[in-house]
Amino acid sequence: ETGVTQTPRHLVMGMTNKKSLKCEQHLGHNAMYWYKQSAKKPLELMFVYSLEERVENNSVPSRFSPECPNSSHLFLHLHTLQPEDSALYLCASSQDSGSSYNEQFFGPGTRLTVL
């Protein structure tokens, strides 16, 4: 595997379910990100991790819970979601989170549908 991978690619869940999204980067980067992409809206940055520590949390509801066990893996745990949470969830990584120069590399995304 190369680059940034995400599993599952598609997920359908009920509002009472608990599920997790997984992201893995094979680039040796130190920073990882979760974004939410909804139709006709800009990408919304949800969480930023640098060296496994959360450095940014953009007022995301607590029903989204991130976890970064090491610099290569990032999870997004989901519970009691709402239908408006249906979106494409993108994971990205970069060399570090502080430098403006560094390009972010994106995964293919998980298409989440909440029924």
Place this chain on the structure above:
Amino acid sequence: AQTVTQSQPEMSVQEAETVTLSCTYDTSESDYYLFWYKQPPSRQMILVIRQEAYKQQNATENRFSVNFQKAAKSFSLKISDSQLGDAAMYFCAYRGTPLVFGKGTRLSVIA
């Protein structure tokens, strides 16, 4: 807070022709980077081109070039000799302290 505006939700171009996608941004920072990302129908977003704010020279990557007007806070993307594979969503992004994206422009290429 920084904002990025892409005023063209959809654009189309004939194959082999040139198209320009618009982007404006708002910031009080003096040192930052600007990016154009491409998201094809397969959804994996990839970087197309990057511009450093302190460089006056416009960035160029093969058929892709930008027109960077710092005073006007404008950062347009020009695609020359358009190809069918250029069809995608294009996102303009500002990188200062956070990375801020515009809403995107959907580009269609007509054979």
